[in-house]
Amino acid sequence: MPVLPPLLPGAKRIRFLPEAIRRLGLDALLDVLDYLPDTVAFVKDAQGRYLYANRTLLERLNRPASAVLGLQASEVFPTSLGAAYTQQDTAVLTGRTLTEHLELHLYPGGKAGWCLTTKRMLGEPRAPVGLLGLSRDLHLPRSHASALGLAAATARIEAEYAAPPSVPEMARSAGLSVTTFERQIRRVYGLTPTQLLTRTRIQAATALLSQTSLSVAQIAVECGYFDHSAFARAFKGAVGLTPSGFRGFAQGNAAEAKR
Template identity: 50%
Template sequence: MEYFCSPSVNSGTTSTTTAPPAWAVIEQLFDHVPDTVFFVKDRAGRYLATNQTLVERCGLRTKAELLGQAVTAVFPRELAERFAAQDEAVLRSGRAIIDRLELHWYPRRRTGWCLTTKLPLRDGRGEVVGLVGISRDLREPGDARSLPAAVAPVLEYLETHYAEPVSPRSLAQRAGLSPVRFARLIKRLFRLSPVQLIAQTRLAAASRLLRETGQQVADIAVACGFYDHSAFTRAFKSATGQTPTQFRGGRRSAKNGSPQPPAFGPEPSCSG
């Protein structure tokens, strides 16, 4: 793995609230990519640089309001805890997070999927002094705009047969394509691998069942193609930051009128 190097990022216990000049051009570039969140953080997890997309999705107006803040100051608790845990893992281990598939839930039962990547920043001595990341919104598989003729029926099949032992190879066969060509096509259309596409479909179905039915978690796991309860729980928590039981409890609390974390923007926001 190659890492971004930035000797100007402060590695001490104090931190400036602006990024080194080298990040200015990159930040400006990402200001023109509205479906992608961009950020740079110091060793303490505070924002040094961000694009306007993240600012707006946090419900803020200017970058100055976000710079120098930690995720706990700008995101609802459940999201902040997940983002902070990701940051700490990268900063502590020096290992990157690459294209992690994540599902986010927001007021009025809206969902948003994204792929998150976080890379450690190292100084001239190789010490981790911060991180840089992006989080990209994903096109929904159910969005049929401009889908190749070979792909549309495969997606329709997946939407109704996700409980079965579906595999990237079996989907490629249904599309009449080689596994390699099918994977490239899915990646181009959705920025997902076929494995991630299958996981997204199953987790989205599971979240709907958790929200709208009283089925047992184990039964939902089987109904959504997870033949191991613990595997379902791990996958669900990785994507949402909550176990299935916690997720269902949060939805019930919201339905009963219990206080919930405030919304932080008009659109789904991915990792920050």
């Protein structure tokens, strides 16, 4: 059994969908996303402006679609939230992969609560056409003490994955014991802190493999692996392909999209 769940199951499976289904694009998916009461879903253009907002998002903003589409998050959310979302969108549109980022979002009634946000760029890295995102409620209020600490700790993992703090150090920064910290991380992510770090490193590696010409050895070091074989094992265990195999797969998809 692999240490981590497959990292990119959708990306690997979509290649084998019948062309008749692939041509349907996002329309059918977006219709289904209207029926997720605890998940905000959205599509934005290359400037981070809303092209689609699901029913849940519109209800929480207390706005009709006409008052959201064409605007950035900073123009429709409270300043304390919206500015960060727009900055985040810019990072995703320039190649950053965001997966289950712990952050505050609007809950029903306009109150802030904790969620896990995932965003993916749409289009080619050098010519993005937009992004797709989901924010899933954790049903924890803004004042939840352990969530505040976890958000700070996981932000460090996202920023310092090449040379990360130790688990005890992260627990201290979160104001929790190591045992409680590990339990809370598993509750939120379904992973141990070490597995969460590995996932973050591998996701950074997939971006570098698909968007740069750096060698596999250079990418291993960039992602905190100073043993090339350890990087190769971790990558294949998470993705199901070797680093070189994934690069070939990503380049093949890019070439196919240009046809």
